[in-house]
Amino acid sequence: MEISIKGVSKKYKGNKYGLKDFNxxxxxxxxxxxxxxxxxKSTLMRILATxxxxxxxxxxxxxxxxxxxxxxVRKVLGYLPQDFGVYPNLTAIEFLEYIAALKGFTGKSIKxxxxxxxxxLNLTIVKNRPIGTYSGxxxxxxxxxxxxxxxxxxxxxxxxxxxxxPEERVRFRNLLTDLSGERIVILSSHIVSDIETMASEVAIxxxxxxxxxxxxxxxxxLEDTYLQAIASAKNGGGNGD
Numbered sequence: 478m479e480i481s482i483k484g485v486s487k488k489y490k491g492n493k494y495g496l497k498d499f500n501x502x503x504x505x506x507x508x509x510x511x512x513x514x515x516x517x518k519s520t521l522m523r524i525l526a527t528x529x530x531x532x533x534x535x536x537x538x539x540x541x542x543x544x545x546x547x548x549x550v551r552k553v554l555g556y557l558p559q560d561f562g563v564y565p566n567l568t569a570i571e572f573l574e575y576i577a578a579l580k581g582f583t584g585k586s587i588k589x590x591x592x593x594x595x596x597x598l599n600l601t602i603v604k605n606r607p608i609g610t611y612s613g614x615x616x617x618x619x620x621x622x623x624x625x626x627x628x629x630x631x632x633x634x635x636x637x638x639x640x641x642x643p644e645e646r647v648r649f650r651n652l653l654t655d656l657s658g659e660r661i662v663i664l665s666s667h668i669v670s671d672i673e674t675m676a677s678e679v680a681i682x683x684x685x686x687x688x689x690x691x692x693x694x695x696x697x698x699l700e701d702t703y704l705q706a707i708a709s710a711k712n713g714g715g716n717g718d
Contacts, residue, residue, distance in 0.1 A: 478539060478553075478630055478661055479504050480525070485534030487520050487685075495520035497685040499534070507653065507662040509676030511669070511703055517685040518665045519559055522633050525663065526556045538631075555629035559636045559665075561620040565609025569600055569619055572608055573626055580627045587626070594622045597652055599645070613640040621649060625656070632662045638671050650675050669700045681706045 480503040487495040496517045510518045523529040525536065527547035535542060541549045564572055573591045577583065582590075595601045598618040603611065608619060617640040624632060632653075638646050646668075653662060653675055666672055672679060680690040681703055688706045 480631075480661060481535075481537045482521075483535050483537075485521075485524065485531045485536060487517075487524065487529065488532040494685045496524070496531070499686060501680060501687060501690060503661050503663070505657070505659060505661055506677035507657045507664055507675050509672035509679045510663065510665040510682055511667075511672055511679060511699070512682035513707070516682040518682055519635055520685070521682070522556075522558075522635050522663065522665065525550070525631075526554060526558075526633055527551060550631065553630045554633065555624035555627065555631070556633045557620050557624045557635060557637055559639075561617070563608045563616055563619060566607055568607060569595060569604045569622075572619065573622055576623045577626050582627055590628070591622075591626060594625055597648070598622055599648060614642060614645055617641055618645065618649075621652075630660050632656070632660055634663065635665045636667065637664065638666055638668055646671065669703070673699045683707055683710050 480501075482499060482501040482503075485499040486497050489495060499517070499521065510521070512518055520529070524531050525543075527543060527550050530544055536544060538549050543550045564575075567575065570591065573594070574588070577587045577591065592601075595604050598621060600615065600618055600622070603615065608616065611619065617637070621634075621637055624634065634653075638649060641649060650671065653664070656662070657677070664672070664675060678691055679699065681688045683706070688710055689702070
């Protein structure tokens with residue numbers, strides 16, 4: 478699977494841009510998006526999830542324009558927004574079965590899939606409790622579970638490790654790494670160590686543009702690369718790959 482993002486801009490009122498001439502080519506693997514608040518990461522993710530439309534430019538999934546044909550993405554998408562809401566009176570089982578039904582998945586196989594996800598995300602012991610009684614970390618793990626319930630081939634995760642303790646983050650990293658081989662995973666995080674550990678490549682985003690993309694991720698090197706790219710952009714340096 479391939480995603481091509483060419484010349485994408487998102488313009489808001491007051492002549493403000495969420496994205497401006499954004500270009501990126503993606504293939505299977507985990508792309509880590511890193512950048513300061515307001516850089517355009519969430520805007521990009523909402524557009525890729527077909528929740529928002531670009532003002533200009535084109536995005537193609539395997540050659541098909543997703544703005545013109547949004548169902549191309551929706552059929553294969555698992556999306557976790559930064560502000561994820563739940564139904565507090567439903568149990569984890571009920572909520573995930575509801576999400577699965579919305580995606581068109583029913584029957585014994587999806588029930589087994591849900592049980593497996595709850596086990597992988599360490600939620601089995603609370604699966605029959607109302608979600609409204611969960612801690613913030615538990616709710617975030619339910620959010621991750623609903624992304625994966627339909628076994629999507631495009632996974633978009635906006636700050637997925639917020640609220641997770643160190644042990645839960647390790648569990649999530651291992652799960653995502655196992656899933657990434659035959660999928661495109663786009664991951665946004667402010668936690669540099671999460672990006673370093675999980676991503677196969679990184680895009681540094683600033684003021685709606687890609688500053689740097691495609692460089693190998695080496696443990697301990699990303700923070701310096703990120704800070705240098707941002708400093709160069711603030712001093713008037715150009716974009717680079």
